Amino acid sequence: MRRDEFRKAFFDASDRVHTYAVWMIRNREDARDIAQEAFLRLWQRCETVATQSARAWLLRTVHRLCVDRIRQRTRRQEVSLSMLPIDSFVDADATTDWSPDGDLRGDVIRAVVALSPEDRAVVVLREVMGMSYGDMGEVLAQPVSTVKVRLHRARKRLRCRLEPLCEKRSVR
Amino acid sequence: MNRSINIDCDDALAAIDARYDGEATRLGDDDLDRHLHTCSECSDYAAHLVTVRRELQATRMIPMSQEAIDTVLALTVDQTVAPHVAQARGLRRLATAAVVALAVLGPWMVLRQSNDSAAVEDVERASMEVRYVMQLTFGALQRVEDVATEEIMESHVSSALTRVVDTWTEFTNPFVRKPGL
Incomplete structure (x- = not known):
């Protein structure tokens, strides 16, 4: 990628890169720092990254930075006090049946956010970002077969988390 | 484990994932649909x-x-303007030093080449030559500061330097008639 193509790549990918970081790290300040760090790294490695793969490269970098940050948190036994509220993920104009008090959409978001980072990554890449198995493999640096298995397991775990909530809702 | 229509639920669940994600499945669509009709899980x-x-x-x-x-x-694309300008300024300082050196050395060279009786006339001629070189150099370097890309800047600088060298060669050659002199 040429340096003069960076600006376009930045504006093309900034929303997705930041959104992925927010879902993964669940803290707006950390997500901003990670997204910025990813773009600065891309700038430094412009010559080695092809223009068409810049977005995947950025998401892969963000993924690694998020995993590192989560590990640091775990080591330091940090409790994130500034976890994002659920409405950070939801566009109020686009919702009809959502309210912060807790309904289906809020429950789904909470369940995804509560998954392990590995499970959360595959679910977010597939369901929020709409990526194919191949693209997910590039981001996660894993073969497609592994991505399929991980996604399937993550969906099962997500279902386990959601089932009691859904049953409770149907009883109400 | 449910084995309705001879399909394992594990296989069916993998096929449901793949179908839902728009990927190829190992099970046929009809087989999967039949399984889904009979398996609530x-x-x-x-x-x-x-x-x-x-x-x-x-x-x-x-x-x-x-x-x-x-x-x-600010840390990436906007930063690139500064090095260009800084580089152009550095080149301008270098050219200024070269022109000052020319202004000092030029008359001295002329005086050295000429005999004593023609010294005054030669010094005047030398000062006009130096002014000509300065105009060329600063003209080219002025354009350098205005351009954004490195390639254009390099071509202007190299053309300015070529002109300086050419003029200096002409200047030191007593057999060439200089323009405006």
């Missing part, structure tokens, strides 16, 4: 996928703040 799973996707796709992209965008641009 797998059909519940398929319904779960639909629900999760519908709800997650209604979430929004979360844009970077303007401050974060400005920071990235």
